[in-house]
Amino acid sequence: xxxxxxxxALRAAMTEEMERDENVYLIGEEVAEYDGAYKVSQxxxxxxxxxxxxxxxxxxxxxxxxxxxxxxxxxxxxxEFMTWNFTFVAFDQIVSNAAKVRYxxxxxxxxxxxxxxxxxxxxxxxxxxxxxxxxxxSNVPGLKIIAPSNPDDAKGLLKSAIRDDNPVLFLESELMxxxxxxxxxxxxxxxxxxxxxxxxxxxxxxIVAHSKSYWLAMEAAxxxxxxxxxxxxxxxxxxRPYPIDAVIESVKTTxxxxxxxESQPFGGIASEVGFxxxxxxxxxxxxxxxxxxxxxxxxxxxxxxxxAWMPSVDETIAAVKKTLYM
Amino acid sequence: MAGTSTKKKAPARxxxxxxxxxxxxxxxxxxxxxxxxxxxxxxxxxxxxxxxVLDMYRNMLLQRRFEERAAQMYGRxxxxxxxxxxxxxxxxxxxxxxxxxxxxxxxxxxxxxxxxLARGMGANEGMAELFGKIDGCSRGKGGSMHFxxxxxxxxxxxxxVGGQIPVGVGMGFASKYKEDGGCSLTFFGDGAINQxxxxxxxxxxxxxDVPALIIVENNAYAMGTSVERSRGDAQLYKQGYPYxxxxxxxxxxxxxxxxxxxxxxADDARGEADGQTKPYxxxxxxxxxxxxxxxxxxxxxxKEEMEAKKNEDPIVRTRLYVLENDxxxxxxxxxxxxxxxxxxxxxxxxxxxxxxxxxxxxxxxVFVGDVPRVQ
Numbered sequence: 001x002x003x004x005x006x007x008x009a010l011r012a013a014m015t016e017e018m019e020r021d022e023n024v025y026l027i028g029e030e031v032a033e034y035d036g037a038y039k040v041s042q043x044x045x046x047x048x049x050x051x052x053x054x055x056x057x058x059x060x061x062x063x064x065x066x067x068x069x070x071x072x073x074x075x076x077x078x079x080e081f082m083t084w085n086f087t088f089v090a091f092d093q094i095v096s097n098a099a100k101v102r103y104x105x106x107x108x109x110x111x112x113x114x115x116x117x118x119x120x121x122x123x124x125x126x127x128x129x130x131x132x133x134x135x136x137x138s139n140v141p142g143l144k145i146i147a148p149s150n151p152d153d154a155k156g157l158l159k160s161a162i163r164d165d166n167p168v169l170f171l172e173s174e175l176m177x178x179x180x181x182x183x184x185x186x187x188x189x190x191x192x193x194x195x196x197x198x199x200x201x202x203x204x205x206x207i208v209a210h211s212k213s214y215w216l217a218m219e220a221a222x223x224x225x226x227x228x229x230x231x232x233x234x235x236x237x238x239x240r241p242y243p244i245d246a247v248i249e250s251v252k253t254t255x256x257x258x259x260x261x262e263s264q265p266f267g268g269i270a271s272e273v274g275f276x277x278x279x280x281x282x283x284x285x286x287x288x289x290x291x292x293x294x295x296x297x298x299x300x301x302x303x304x305x306x307x308a309w310m311p312s313v314d315e316t317i318a319a320v321k322k323t324l325y326m
Numbered sequence: 327m328a329g330t331s332t333k334k335k336a337p338a339r340x341x342x343x344x345x346x347x348x349x350x351x352x353x354x355x356x357x358x359x360x361x362x363x364x365x366x367x368x369x370x371x372x373x374x375x376x377x378x379v380l381d382m383y384r385n386m387l388l389q390r391r392f393e394e395r396a397a398q399m400y401g402r403x404x405x406x407x408x409x410x411x412x413x414x415x416x417x418x419x420x421x422x423x424x425x426x427x428x429x430x431x432x433x434x435x436x437x438x439x440x441x442x443l444a445r446g447m448g449a450n451e452g453m454a455e456l457f458g459k460i461d462g463c464s465r466g467k468g469g470s471m472h473f474x475x476x477x478x479x480x481x482x483x484x485x486x487v488g489g490q491i492p493v494g495v496g497m498g499f500a501s502k503y504k505e506d507g508g509c510s511l512t513f514f515g516d517g518a519i520n521q522x523x524x525x526x527x528x529x530x531x532x533x534x535d536v537p538a539l540i541i542v543e544n545n546a547y548a549m550g551t552s553v554e555r556s557r558g559d560a561q562l563y564k565q566g567y568p569y570x571x572x573x574x575x576x577x578x579x580x581x582x583x584x585x586x587x588x589x590x591x592a593d594d595a596r597g598e599a600d601g602q603t604k605p606y607x608x609x610x611x612x613x614x615x616x617x618x619x620x621x622x623x624x625x626x627x628x629k630e631e632m633e634a635k636k637n638e639d640p641i642v643r644t645r646l647y648v649l650e651n652d653x654x655x656x657x658x659x660x661x662x663x664x665x666x667x668x669x670x671x672x673x674x675x676x677x678x679x680x681x682x683x684x685x686x687x688x689x690x691x692v693f694v695g696d697v698p699r700v701q
Contacts (some may be wrong), residue, residue, distance in 0.1 A: 025503070051503070057533065062492050062526025069496020069510075072481060073431065075503060092523070096486045097493055105474035105482060106465030107691035141699070142692050165694035194698075241698045272700075 001182040007040045009151035009183050010116075010172065013158035014041070014078060016188075018048055021076060024162060027054040027063055028080030028117075037082045038118065038177050060090035064115065068097050068167075071113040076162060081117035084133045084171065098167040099142030114161045116170035119147070120212065120262050121299055123175070124306055130299035134210075134239045135263040137169055138272075144193055145239040147171040149214035151181040153237055156191030164193065171239075173212045194238045196246035202230025205320050206250040208273065209260035210236050213311055216292075217260050220316035229320065239269060247273065248280050255286040256323035260311050265293040287323040292316050354575070356567040362587035363577040369651070372586055376653040382424055382581060383644050384662050386416035389440040390641060391663075391670045392449055393616075396439070396456055396470075399674065400620050405456045407469045412440035414615035417640030418543055419444035421584025422511060426592045431479045431501075433494040434513035436471035437543075437614075438483040441513065445480040447473065449673035459680035466683040467691065488514060488521030491540065495527045495605070498538030501596075502603050509537040509596045517548025519565060520556055531605035532569040537595045539588075540571075541608040543578065549618040550626040566607025578612030579638040582647075613638070 004012065018024045026041060026048075032055040035042040045053040056063040060081060067077035081087050087094060094115065101109050121130035138145055144166055148154045154172070161168040199214070200221055209217035214235045221231040232250050236243050251257050257277055259270040270291035277289055292311040300306055354361070369379045393411045400409050412419070415437075423432070423444040434441050442452060447463055455462030456470055464474050464483075473483040481497065484490035494512025501508030518524055519542055531538050544562055546553060554560045566573035572594070576587045587608075597603045613635045617624050648654050654662075689699065 054534075057526075057529060059526040059530060061523050062495075062530045065489070065492020065523065065527065066496035066499055066530055069433075069481075069493035069498075070500040070503065071496075072493070073497050073500035073504075075500050089522075092486055092489050093492065096489055097484075101482065102693070103691050104464060104468045104472040105476065105691075106463070106467050108464070108474050108476035109481065110694050112694075144693075144697070166697070242700075276700075 002185050003180055004151050004183045005177065006151045006154055006172070006179045006181070007038060007177040009155040010040050010158055011042065011044065012183070013155045013162070015044065015047065017159055017162040018052060023074060024076045024078065025052040025054060026078045026080060027056055027067055029056055029058055029082050031055060031080050036080075038174060040177065041080070060086050061093055064090040064093040065097065067113055068093060068111055071111045072101070072109050076112045078114045078116065078162060081115060083129065083174065084117050084119040085129050085131050087115070087133065094137070094143070094167075094169075095140050099140045103142060110165050111167050112165045114158070114168045114170055116158070117172060118174040118177070119171035120173055121294070121306065121310060122173065124301050124303060125299075126301045127298035132262045132264070132294065134171060135268045138240050138269065139267070142167065143240060144168040145171065146193060146237065147211040147239055148237055149211055149235050151179065152183045153191060153197070153235075155183050156189050157193065157237060160190045160193050163190070168193070171211060176212055191237075194241045194243055196243035197235045197237055198232065198246065198250070199235050200231065200233040202232050203254060204230045205256040205258060205323055206232045206234060206247065206254045207258045207260065207316065207320065208234045208236060208247055210239065210269075211262070213260040213262050216311060216313050216316055219313045220320065223313065223317055224320055229324065231320065242273070244273070244276050244280070247277060251277055251281045252284045255284050257285070257289045258316065258319045258323060259289070259291045260316055261291060261293050262311055263293060265291070265296050268293055287325065290319040290323050292319050354563065356564050356573070358567070359563060359573045359575060360591075361575045362583050363575070365583060365586060367582040367586050369582070369653070372582060374585070378424070379648060379653055380662065382420050383641070383648060383659075384666060385420045385444055386581070386641050386644065387663060387666045388449065388669065389416045389419065389443050391666050392443060392452065392673070393439055395670045395674060396453070397616070397620065399456070405470070406458065407471075408436070409456070409470050409620045410437040410618065411616040412437050412614070414635070414639070415543060415545060415578065415612045416440055417581040417584050417644075418578045418610050418612055421581050422588045425585045425588035426509065426511065429479055430509050430511060430592065431481055431497040432511045432513070433481040433490045433497065434483065435487065435490060435515055435518065436483070436485045437515065438471065438473045442473040442475060442480055442483070445475060446478045447475045447480065449669055450676040451475070453673035453677040454680045457677035457680070458682070459677055460683040460687065461676070461680040465687060465691070488518035488523040490514065491518065491524050492527040492530070495531045495536055495538050495540065498531070498536040498605070499534060501537055502535070507596055509539065509592045511539045511541060513541045513543055515548060516542055516544040516546065516553050516562060517551070517556065518542070519562055528565070528569045528571065528607065532571050535603050536605050537597065537603040538605045539592060539595055539608050540566075540605060541610060543610050543612055545612050545614040547614070547618065547626065550622070552626065563607070563609040569607070571605050571607045574606055574608045576608065576610045578610035579640050579643070581640055581644050584610065
């Protein structure tokens, strides 16, 4: 094991896959000469040269679409978006082309492509720069979506995403790029897409949370333990396909579920997981499923407002206590 | 380079600002524009055998008869959804496809039957797709707007205006990356030039020296909106210049002109002579004889305009050329038409007989490999 920052784990995954397969290239704004807006691709231009580490103008629709075409011809592009907020001007390319061309062609075309970048709120950036896009994109069949919470998962899952023959959306977080963690140094380390990780086991309640919400859930679980409440914390790691079986299995023993999801509440990830759990675990539930999400308003700027808007440890603890009638 | 002769003046459409859109000669006011019009080509000057000319004629006729029959079947409610006909534009598809390599990838918009049939898709697979049957080119999942034949390097068939342009440039980008000598052809209509996707893709193509032909089929109308009513400057050919691209303007009603032009510019795009891959912006000036789709009363143009354009029918012109140059007799040409009609009738029969897709097929082709879906 080696201790790496999240950004270094992403870089290691991309570097290893580019060394392994010359059809893999990285394209995006500032990825080459600037060394990456968030330094994820630092040094990669020196190693791979401008043919494979490609700077773009600010044209998300253009370079997303270009890479979809290149993927149709057998290349395996990694498309870096500076943040997922900026994919809304590439929405048609991702939704109409990446997700649907295989289906509309009756299976003739395949699009092995990874779209990656920072997702979710990252401080006081205002409404346009604080979107959690997993709910939007997970509504579209034909896309895989991964949202890891730690460097080890980031490396193993990004390598799997690059090798996958389907379009994969890889959601990172600007607030987590500097997060350190132990990362496997095993040769050819990959983690299968679609498998949850049970991070903590407890009998009283199940908390499920992905990406940076996972850390809220863990902090809440530690605090609850001090109060005598033992929580199971599940990190789904993948949003599509969602590893619902792991949640079902856990809820059948704990009988209570809290979902922490930075998406906005209406039609969010928590809505879908909550629905599936009430259907699959109806007779096992001892309390209604609770959720902790962003507020149902655009993200505000002021420090106190954005803090109130975000899911929090306190809200997570309160939600758990509600399921326990505490 | 093809001629820029202006001696023989064809009837011009009287329309303000339509200098480049009609058939009148014009002098471009941006640099690096090659004009392919009235070059005086013969089949011999282009190196085309009489057999090849007849093959091309047959292919244009196949597109025409296929769509005439499709329109009839639409009327009989055998075909649903949208049906956009290419009738009038057949010289563009046939001329371009015959000029390029079989492996050069082609992508287009939703008016896609003509290019698919030019690329070698069978009438059976095309008609069955229109009928929504399992033997259709896209297994009944695409319909008229989403014809695909990847084996023949035909990549659709795209329904969102302009959305396929970055994708097509990316196919050329892949050729440059793999150094396989390929050149992609991206077709779109004059309406798509107003989409941001065109401008982003054009800039990237030029920036990365992509071997790509970015081709606007200017048929004068985006649905019911003429080019003049949608552009500050209606001369579309100028759109290559801001991005630093070479530009070609082609008379799309003349089969030999299209063939000669595409042969030259595709080879230049792949760097045949100078070793430099590069994109071209191409305006093919053409005309659609039918409405935008099947529910178009066509109030936006006059009968006189359409009658005048019928004199330019590429199929009629090719037929006259064949007769005047003794490449075939009237009877032989009639026989080709009979054969094509029979092929199309057989495709209708094939489509009728083909089964509807089994419901289970609805769940196939979403992903490569098995991926659980939400139930």
